[in-house]
Amino acid sequence: MEPFSQQFEQRSREGTGDRAAEHTPPRFDADFLARLYDLLRWRRDVRRFKRDRLPDGAIERLIGIACLSPSVGLSEPWRFVLVEEPKRRAAIRANFEACNKEALEMQDPDRAALYARLKLAGLDDAPVQIAVFSDRGTAQGSGLGRLTMPETLDYSVVTAVHTLWLAARAEGLGLGWVSILDPARMAGILDVPQDWIFIGLLCVGYPQKEDDTPALERAGWEHRHAPEGVVIRR
Amino acid sequence: MEPFSQQFEQRSREGTGDRAAEHTPPRFDADFLARLYDLLRWRRDVRRFKRDRLPDGAIERLIGIACLSPSVGLSEPWRFVLVEEPKRRAAIRANFEACNKEALEMQDPDRAALYARLKLAGLDDAPVQIAVFSDRGTAQGSGLGRLTMPETLDYSVVTAVHTLWLAARAEGLGLGWVSILDPARMAGILDVPQDWIFIGLLCVGYPQKEDDTPALERAGWEHRHAPEGVVIRR
Numbered sequence: 001m002e003p004f005s006q007q008f009e010q011r012s013r014e015g016t017g018d019r020a021a022e023h024t025p026p027r028f029d030a031d032f033l034a035r036l037y038d039l040l041r042w043r044r045d046v047r048r049f050k051r052d053r054l055p056d057g058a059i060e061r062l063i064g065i066a067c068l069s070p071s072v073g074l075s076e077p078w079r080f081v082l083v084e085e086p087k088r089r090a091a092i093r094a095n096f097e098a099c100n101k102e103a104l105e106m107q108d109p110d111r112a113a114l115y116a117r118l119k120l121a122g123l124d125d126a127p128v129q130i131a132v133f134s135d136r137g138t139a140q141g142s143g144l145g146r147l148t149m150p151e152t153l154d155y156s157v158v159t160a161v162h163t164l165w166l167a168a169r170a171e172g173l174g175l176g177w178v179s180i181l182d183p184a185r186m187a188g189i190l191d192v193p194q195d196w197i198f199i200g201l202l203c204v205g206y207p208q209k210e211d212d213t214p215a216l217e218r219a220g221w222e223h224r225h226a227p228e229g230v231v232i233r234r
Numbered sequence: 235m236e237p238f239s240q241q242f243e244q245r246s247r248e249g250t251g252d253r254a255a256e257h258t259p260p261r262f263d264a265d266f267l268a269r270l271y272d273l274l275r276w277r278r279d280v281r282r283f284k285r286d287r288l289p290d291g292a293i294e295r296l297i298g299i300a301c302l303s304p305s306v307g308l309s310e311p312w313r314f315v316l317v318e319e320p321k322r323r324a325a326i327r328a329n330f331e332a333c334n335k336e337a338l339e340m341q342d343p344d345r346a347a348l349y350a351r352l353k354l355a356g357l358d359d360a361p362v363q364i365a366v367f368s369d370r371g372t373a374q375g376s377g378l379g380r381l382t383m384p385e386t387l388d389y390s391v392v393t394a395v396h397t398l399w400l401a402a403r404a405e406g407l408g409l410g411w412v413s414i415l416d417p418a419r420m421a422g423i424l425d426v427p428q429d430w431i432f433i434g435l436l437c438v439g440y441p442q443k444e445d446d447t448p449a450l451e452r453a454g455w456e457h458r459h460a461p462e463g464v465v466i467r468r
Contacts, residue, residue, distance in 0.1 A: 026269070043304070067461040143341075151385075162396045166270075212257060224301070
């Protein structure tokens with residue numbers, strides 16, 4: 001039984017209705033490209049959620065899609081912990097509050113006031129919380145591609161988070177990545193193996209609003225820069 | 235002058251032809267979702283490239299799209315080094331060969347033969363090579379979200395690589411991520427600031443073939459596992 005995969009396969013064939021076409025390379029036309037780039041422009045780090053629950057099985061299906069992401073040596077080191085127990089959610093919230101207080105104290109006074117006004121987490125409202133880990137101890141992939149750069153395991157997990165983010169947005173959901181946490185404490189709070197590296201906490205739910213401008217830009221915290229500035233030639 | 239951004243904006247409006255609709259949240263229908271999931275299913279880590287050159291400006295435009303990716307605190311720490319000089323390409327190739335030899339020796343004898351047959355890099359044929367770095371020293375974002383997890387800067391860069399990967403595939407290009415390299419040597423080979431962290435080397439070009447199954451799975455190195463195995467509840 002592979003319910004996630006089956007659901008995904010069923011979904012991915014919608015619109016073609018043709019099983020024989022399954023292994024025919026798709027062509028992506030200009031209209032698809034325009035929509036794909038709209039998706040990238042409208043993907044936001046969501047902090048304000050409605051409290052509505054997701055349909056049963058929705059998050060598991062999205063995780064199944066995220067598992068199509070690239071991984072070093074086909075190691076698939078992503079581990080998704082659905083955080084449901086109130087006591088664990090409370091411990092994560094306390095972890096966030098302690099780290100957020102410290103971060104606030106590190107800011108210049110003139111920016112501290114702005115920082116304090118930013119709502120940095122959707123921990124209270126998002127119906128789904130997923131703690132994502134990288135299994136540094138996995139044997140899958142037999143070490144291919146990661147001998148000199150073991151951190152590529154973590155990078156593989158990040159691509160899965162990004163896939164989940166894009167798929168969620170495309171389906172009308174919002175995702176917020178919370179990183180103001182002490183990563184060393186997360187494995188203990190969630191009782192997972194000690195060789196799992198904490199990558200991030202994801203809040204998922206229906207967004208209160210949609211926007212094509214990052215919340216931090218709207219709030220005046222930072223603005224995006226022109227891409228030419230990040231390209232050099234050698 | 236923001237040529238990349240302008241090109242992107244122009245592209246992203248194709249299909250709507252309506253400037254007034256620019257800030258209207260897009261709706262993504264079932265047909266788009268099916269195509270998006272096709273894109274995820276057909277994105278491959280490409281190792282065999284045609285030698286054909288890319289159109290002028292194509293890679294810069296794709297990098298501009300990659301810059302729409304999320305970044306911690308809106309820090310945009312991604313740095314793209316287009317590697318063009320033959321002497322630097324040769325130095326990277328030597329770095330790869332030394333690391334690959336060492337990796338081969340680390341494998342079990344029965345897998346070493348298989349490993350040796352895998353063509354692990356597209357370094358010889360791909361017309362474009364991009365070394366991607368994370369600027370750990372950037373002041374942009376004022377440190378927001380990265381006090382306890384400075385590695386989120388690197389994770390931001392990984393999301394940009396993944397965006398570039400998906401956009402390239404959607405436009406008929408292939409991308410291969412090479413990680414069998416000594417990261418400490420890459421900053422020196424490419425003469426970039428020492429506080430830039432090497433994330434990966436990307437080969438980009440037209441793929442020799444398209445496939446919906448990972449090359450490592452086709453070669454019998456590793457297979458993908460069912461997504462249920464990576465989800466736990468707490």
